[in-house]
Amino acid sequence: MFENLSEKLQRVFKNLRGEGKLTAENMESALREIRVALLEADVHFRVVKQLIENIKQKAMGEEVLTALSPSQQVVKIVHEELIKILGSHQSKLRFANEPPTVIFIVGLQGSGKTTTTGKLARWLSKNGHSPLMVSVDVYRPAAREQLSVIGRELKLPVYEGTPGETTPADLARGARKEATNTGRDVVLIDTAGRLHIDEDLMKELQELKGLLSPTEILFVADAMTGQDAVKSADEFHKRLGITGVILTKMDGDARGGAALSIRTVTNQPLKFVGVGEKFDAIEPFHPDRVASRILGMGDVLSIIEKVEEQIDQKKAEEMQRKLLENEFTLEDFRDQIRQLRKLGPLESILSMMPQVGILKDLKNVKVDEKEITRVVAIIDSMTPQERANHMIINGSRRRRIARGSGTTVQEVNQLLKQYAQMRKMMKSFSGGFLGKRLGKMKLPDILGQRL
Amino acid sequence: MIQTLFGSVPTQPSLLERLKSGVQRTRQGLVSQLETVLAGRKEIDAELLEELEYTLISADIGVRTTTEVLEIIRQRVDRKLVGDAGELRQLIQNHLIEVLQATERPLPRVTTPPAVVMVVGVNGTGKTTTIGKLARLYREEGRSVLLCAADTFRAAAIEQLEIWGQRTSTEVIRQKPGADPSAVLFDAIQAGKSRKIDYVIADTAGRLHTKSNLMAELEKMRRTASRLIPGAPHEVLLVMDATTGQNGLEQARRFTETSGVTGIVLTKLDGTAKGGVVIPIARELNLPIRYVGVGEKPEDLLPFEPEKFVASLFEA
Numbered sequence: 001m002f003e004n005l006s007e008k009l010q011r012v013f014k015n016l017r018g019e020g021k022l023t024a025e026n027m028e029s030a031l032r033e034i035r036v037a038l039l040e041a042d043v044h045f046r047v048v049k050q051l052i053e054n055i056k057q058k059a060m061g062e063e064v065l066t067a068l069s070p071s072q073q074v075v076k077i078v079h080e081e082l083i084k085i086l087g088s089h090q091s092k093l094r095f096a097n098e099p100p101t102v103i104f105i106v107g108l109q110g111s112g113k114t115t116t117t118g119k120l121a122r123w124l125s126k127n128g129h130s131p132l133m134v135s136v137d138v139y140r141p142a143a144r145e146q147l148s149v150i151g152r153e154l155k156l157p158v159y160e161g162t163p164g165e166t167t168p169a170d171l172a173r174g175a176r177k178e179a180t181n182t183g184r185d186v187v188l189i190d191t192a193g194r195l196h197i198d199e200d201l202m203k204e205l206q207e208l209k210g211l212l213s214p215t216e217i218l219f220v221a222d223a224m225t226g227q228d229a230v231k232s233a234d235e236f237h238k239r240l241g242i243t244g245v246i247l248t249k250m251d252g253d254a255r256g257g258a259a260l261s262i263r264t265v266t267n268q269p270l271k272f273v274g275v276g277e278k279f280d281a282i283e284p285f286h287p288d289r290v291a292s293r294i295l296g297m298g299d300v301l302s303i304i305e306k307v308e309e310q311i312d313q314k315k316a317e318e319m320q321r322k323l324l325e326n327e328f329t330l331e332d333f334r335d336q337i338r339q340l341r342k343l344g345p346l347e348s349i350l351s352m353m354p355q356v357g358i359l360k361d362l363k364n365v366k367v368d369e370k371e372i373t374r375v376v377a378i379i380d381s382m383t384p385q386e387r388a389n390h391m392i393i394n395g396s397r398r399r400r401i402a403r404g405s406g407t408t409v410q411e412v413n414q415l416l417k418q419y420a421q422m423r424k425m426m427k428s429f430s431g432g433f434l435g436k437r438l439g440k441m442k443l444p445d446i447l448g449q450r451l
Numbered sequence: 452m453i454q455t456l457f458g459s460v461p462t463q464p465s466l467l468e469r470l471k472s473g474v475q476r477t478r479q480g481l482v483s484q485l486e487t488v489l490a491g492r493k494e495i496d497a498e499l500l501e502e503l504e505y506t507l508i509s510a511d512i513g514v515r516t517t518t519e520v521l522e523i524i525r526q527r528v529d530r531k532l533v534g535d536a537g538e539l540r541q542l543i544q545n546h547l548i549e550v551l552q553a554t555e556r557p558l559p560r561v562t563t564p565p566a567v568v569m570v571v572g573v574n575g576t577g578k579t580t581t582i583g584k585l586a587r588l589y590r591e592e593g594r595s596v597l598l599c600a601a602d603t604f605r606a607a608a609i610e611q612l613e614i615w616g617q618r619t620s621t622e623v624i625r626q627k628p629g630a631d632p633s634a635v636l637f638d639a640i641q642a643g644k645s646r647k648i649d650y651v652i653a654d655t656a657g658r659l660h661t662k663s664n665l666m667a668e669l670e671k672m673r674r675t676a677s678r679l680i681p682g683a684p685h686e687v688l689l690v691m692d693a694t695t696g697q698n699g700l701e702q703a704r705r706f707t708e709t710s711g712v713t714g715i716v717l718t719k720l721d722g723t724a725k726g727g728v729v730i731p732i733a734r735e736l737n738l739p740i741r742y743v744g745v746g747e748k749p750e751d752l753l754p755f756e757p758e759k760f761v762a763s764l765f766e767a
Contacts, residue, residue: 039514042696045505109719110575110692114606139747141614142607149606149628195722222575226511226696228724249574252659254698277574277604 027059030074041255041294044230047264055081075295082291085260090284091244091269096215099185100132100176104212106205106240107220108232109193112248114143116220116274117190118150119282120246123272124186125156132184134159134175136168136208137192147190154279157184168192168204172212189214196235205240217242218271221262223250229258230265237266247290248274251281255294328423331387334379337372377405378415390416500525503539510727513697516734520546544761550730551757554739559685559713565597565643565651567676567683571669571710572690573702574657577718579608581690581744582654583615584752590619594649599639600625601632601672604656612654618749632656632668633675640679653684660705669710687712688741693719693726703732717755718744 038048095101105113121131137143151158159175179187194201219242250273270285322328381404402409507517586596602608616623624639643651658665676683689712717726740755
């Protein structure tokens with residue numbers, strides 16, 4: 001589904017490409033697709049409407065930058081607009097002047113409050129704090145047990161309460177007292193999941209807030225949430241005055257459009273994102289990354305930056321020429337791999353790629369870094385003549401190369417076959433759109449071969 | 452009638468009432484919005500269609516489905532088949548019922564018990580709670596049930612299931628946290644066979660559908676079940692949270708690919724979320740919705756019936 005979406009966006013931008021500047025007409029069709037993309041990303045429709053309006057104004061007023069194609073310019077505008085909403089800088093946790101700082105973790109059922117409480121406790125303790133956790137979820141079966149297990153695993157204290165402390169208020173007060181007595185500076189209060197329309201339970205939270213005056217009330221929201229995110233976040237905010245948002249389950253493939261909705265409706269900052277089941281899988285929130293993700297762009301901007309930083313422009317042009325003239329040698333092939341590796345681990349580069357067009361298949365490519373090392377070794381074991389002209393590599397040369405690189409003749413054969421295929425493929429690419437775009441990036445050419 | 456793996460049993464009359472109250476919020480939301488849209492307007496104009504689009508999208512039905520529904524309406528309007536705004540509602544309703552009805556299929560008959568039911572889904576959708584409710588439902592029908600604590604990953608997941616076991620007087624087969632889920636399932640099915648239990652319901656750890664290693668674990672569980680009982684698992688229920696947005700479709704797709712989902716349980720319908728993503732799921736994956744969860748009590752699980760569901764969405 002998301003792939004199709006990104007393709008749609010890509011198509012619009014492709015349509016816009018070649019047209020000298022942004023006009024009312026081409027902007028209309030781009031905006032329509034952006035609107036669909038945002039809605040499919042679960043951004044609330046009213047938020048989308050407002051966004052589209054802003055983008056339109058911006059785009060029409062924008063001076064045409066010669067450095068950017070219209071499509072790039074539209075992406076830039078949309079991206080900037082999203083970042084503007086999401087918050088342009090990271091928002092840090094606040095602490096009380098007089099410890100202990102009380103932090104409430106609130107949210108709907110199943111959003112990930114207890115796991116997040118554990119992650120936050122770990123994060124706090126890594127950052128020089130000494131947290132105490134307490135679960136005041138007296139409703140869900142084994143909820144308090146769950147936090148205790150997490151505490152044991154993290155070797156961080158969880159306030160278990162005395163047998164007499166049976167209500168959330170008792171437990172929370174008990175925990176705060178315990179923190180004061182034992183010199184803990186942060187009390188993390190894991191509250192029961194509740195529906196925002198559950199009058200009794202919402203009242204309970206309000207009372208808890210009155211009793212403990214928390215410094216932070218963090219609303220935990222599932223990144224997969226749809227249009228309803230607005231209603232729940234709004235209600236929690238109205239009743240409690242939340243001070244921040246934590247977006248969980250961002251390690252999945254949900255676009256996380258709910259982040260925009262929640263941010264818009266509460267005007268409170270997103271502080272953290274949960275990115276996995278392990279307790280270290282929590283990161284400070286980066287508005288730009290989430291903006292890219294909502295757009296389904298992958299972290300293209302970072303890739304482009306990285307590529308620009310690492311790849312010698314002259315060399316790239318030379319490579320382009322060679323591709324076009326089919327002079328692409330094994331030596332060039334090796335250079336290309338080396339340049340690529342400068343960008344970092346392939347897995348992380350692939351994860352930043354947009355899932356669009358022919359790049360879509362890359363998502364499922366299992367990259368074996370060792371195999372790439374092997375390929376380089378094979379090419380290293382060739383003579384300069386062999387690298388320049390692969391046609392001369394006969395059986396005995398293959399055996400020598402295999403021995404020299406510590407591989408097998410089969411592996412050498414395979415590499416040569418892939419290289420031949422690649423030359424062929426690149427030749428057909430180099431004429432058209434892909435050649436211009438991808439040839440410049442130097443990434444998929446190699447990866448597409450499933451080394 | 453409630454369809455079960457062993458045939459149909461009559462339902463208590465209160466079920467319809469409960470279904471109605473369960474979807475009341477959904478209905479109220481959609482109906483009141485629709486009525487705002489439809490009331491006092493006879494003519495169908497572009498503005499009305501746009502408002503309808505927003506209404507459907509806000510129910511998480513998704514842009515594509517919404518667009519197609521509205522396209523049908525546009526065509527009828529063009530052909531002058533729809534006279535006024537009032538008929539629009541009927542058209543939308545009919546279309547959605549058709550979509551949901553197309554997925555209906557009878558449950559597989561299990562001739563030699565136990566029937567193995569696997570419950571899967573992403574984290575936090577309410578799998579364990581749903582299992583507790585399912586156990587109660589089957590027990591009410593006079594069936595014997597064994598629960599299998601195959602979520603050996605999440606902290607205190609086993610304890611949570613055990614509490615549900617106590618609540619519904621159902622035995623739970625468990626191992627230590629961190630045990631191989633397939634091994635727990637093996638034990639549970641063996642126990643079910645030797646004790647001639649009707650249903651073995653397996654809880655599984657919540658997992659994001661993008662984690663291929665965890666999805667492979669579900670495949671292994673399936674293989675384990677089918678080795679012990681040919682045809683098992685007889686039912687694989689994907690538990691989906693009604694607040695889920697468009698990602699639900701991808702969830703359903705991936706879980707179906709790896710664990711052979713046979714039906715969906717839509718939970719948390721007692722909130723304000725509409726759960727409209729089941730419509731695109733029904734359209735694209737042809738997956739029936741078996742039950743809806745409407746609260747935290749053991750009895751808050753109701754059979755899903757397309758006509759009633761859609762009717763409740765649209766009828767006042």
